[in-house]
Amino acid sequence: MENNDEIKIDLRSMVFDILKNLVIIIMVSMLAALAAHLVIKSTHKPTYKSKLSYVVVSTDTSVINNKDTQNRIVKVFQEVLESSLLRSSIKESLGYQDGENFTAEISTEIVQNTNINGVDENGNIIIVTVSDSDPLEAYYAAKALMSNCGTASDYINKNAILTVLEKPAIPSADSNAVNYIKTDILVFAAAFVVLCAIAGFISVKRDSIRNAEEIKEKLGSKLLASIPDVSMKGRKKAKRNLLVTDKHTGFYYIENIKKIRSKIELLKPEDQGMCIAVSSVSSGEGRSTIAANLALSIAMHKNKVLLVDMDFKNPSLHKILGYDGTIPSFSKFLEGEGTLTETTRSVENIKVLFQENAVNNSSEVIDSKNMKTFFSYVKEQYDYIIIDTSPISASADMEVLAEIIDYAVLVVKQDTAPSADINEAIDMLERNKCELIGCVFNGDTKSAKESSYGYGYYGRYSGYGNYSNYSHRDHK
Template sequence: MDLRQVLGIVRARWKFVIVTVGFGALLTTALLLYTAPTYSSTSTLFISTPATGAADTYTGTLTAGQRAQSYADLAKDNEVLQRVADRLDIKTSISDLRGQIETSIVESTLLLKVNTTAESPELAQQIASIESDEIIRLVKNLETPSDAEIPAPIIARVAGKASFNPSAVAPDIYLYLGVGLALSILIGIAGAVLRDLLDTSVKTGEDVEAMTGNALMATLPFDALVKKQPLSIEEGSGSLGEAFRVLRTNLQFANLDATRQMIVVTSAVPDEGKTFVATNLAISMAKSGRSVLLIDADFRNPNVADLLGLENSVGAITVLLGRATLEQATQEHVSGVSFLGTGPRPPNPSEVLDTQAMRDLMSAVRAQYDIVIVDAPPMLPVADAAILLTEVDGALLLARFGSTSREQLRQAVSRIEAVGGRLFGTVLNRTPRKAIGKYGYGYGYGYGYGYGDNKPAPSRPAKPERKPATAGLMSGAGRRVRR
């Protein structure tokens, strides 16, 4: 993976990176707020030896230098620390005190530095001062000979009193923020790359071609206005309307030898946008001057009638039961699309679709219309779409960008092939516009498997209903079409 691919992933998953960086900033801020400030103090001791001449001075300096390191180590002895703890105004353990004191020898000198830390500048200064006194006391006790007339060979004196520093030395705000921000960015980028590597959803034309064996037929871009105006796509001049016109044109070339086409619109799983695509594709084809019939064959979850603002109580099931003729059950939408709903929901949809009566109905509508578009259930959950594929010319398979997995798409294609069906092509649905620019192809959008309670009205008032002898069979916004 090169830098360009990483940048592309970060650009596509910028929200994840921003959230990660923001979360990291919050954690860093919380750490700063809950970390108690630490203050420091420093005192300096001078380790020397009395000398009377040049030779004595040289010898004494060597001796003092050798002893100084020993006293720096002994300064943290338990006995010394215990005396320091006893003199402090607060109760503290020897182990805690040892962690607050650091002693060191300044290189090439006889200076012993005592550095202390505490939760307040006053306490840090107090510890440094007491520790210095105890080191001087330790040197005096160890170096004073038993003969009082002989001077001590090593003495320690305060060279610099314990300092007072009102500014906290820890935590370092800028260091914490810098490290926290850097780690958050790295984690965000690494997480985005990892999510992309583990993401098995369909996002590119290459994904579709690898799983289906066919090139991508069209890409439909996401359009926020679809939810409010799901049937105004063809009237607009935007990229979504153009995408449907491209899809319409490509489908005309999918079966050049056929004068009439019967197409099943399906998907691998629910919520891929098949009803939205089937309906708007039918409207787009009707506007090209061809006679189009849109059939809602999803007996389990019919939604086309709600989308068109027509009646669904009379439809294919009504015709199969002999309660109405095909002409009586067919409604005409203001867009010019003829519509055949499901009618009453049967308890056994698959068995109903796999009957001779259903096959006769499909043959009848093929003979009457130039284009028949069938909105079918998804391929994987039920067998309904596979049954319909035996009676139509081919299937238009939908895959939702970032939702349909490559394996689901592959299984759907396998089921189409298993029943001897033909795949006209695949549509990548609901594609973000930024992703279209990233991957460099077509258009994108989709709506969903069901529309729930959302029942948009048609864009213009429907034509008045004619009332033939069988007027009691239907009621609603549509009118029957006789051919």
């Protein structure tokens, strides 16, 4: 086992993780866009603007020729139009009582020598804008302003004339309108990018086994084979499981099972059978399918092989092998029901001990005297005994079994179990003097194109219960 604290960015795995969560990312992004839409719509205050324009024309030639004087006159008019006195006059004209809130806003802008309504004006233009949340209020306020400032020029400068160029009109559109489609798209895009970045960050920080090379780098273990990840849709439709004896199974998959077989055969003792537990840290890593195919492949070399379903939490070998007959449980045999011959079934070219139902006191069953006697017997009768176990994280079964058997194979599915948990499982095997032959890297997306089909039946583990409530019985 090796510890490696250095974080490496595997771009391919990171993109794969993002794509794996793409549906969730899109849904959350859509929810973010919808929430933003509702918030903006509920808080948005429309603004309607009614505009009128004045031109300030000087009748005195000296003023006309003096730009500074002309500008000063225009600015005085601008101050009058924005004054509180004129605002009070407008309120009175509109019938507002003392204390009533007059919400209209008045603003002015000076524009020189501007073409308005097709007329080139020689003087300075003052554009007045009256804004309100109600279009009619804006319009009436603009009209009242025009009425109340008609004589303003007489009090400011008798040589300057304030003339209306453009009368106000009722505004038809919100000048502060929100483009909801554009906003929704922007919020969706921003949420999508942020969520993809978060998914990528989590992918980088999650310390799992992402490729076959990391079996050695992070676990310090031997790589037995790299099994490709491919779809099971075609097989489910045809009601076929992934078995090396099936002619439809991909060549690359079969060859990698043979690799595992070859490395195991080199370790077999000459004087007795070899007991090998096929295990994994988590559920859904393809452990049971690998165990079944390993047994079938070894038997092709004229070996006597016994496959034992010791996944006492969620037995599934009968489903993987497609066995439709009566299923006597291996655990019942250990409790004294029936003989080994009556309990054993023949499937393809191997013998199988199935398990029909889950067992509550599985650790006690494994640690029983009958179990030890069983292994001593079958080692004399078979060349290889392949054992499908419960996931190491699901129960203490594998830890108990490791004290009885001599060899184990660990199935590691790509980007599933944390490296720390796998290393802990390897340490557990070492403590119990159970030799780890190596790891099988399962679900390799990099080599998926080389195989036609995916991984058979994966059991789902849930609700194992509280082990303190199990019934513990002695086994003779």
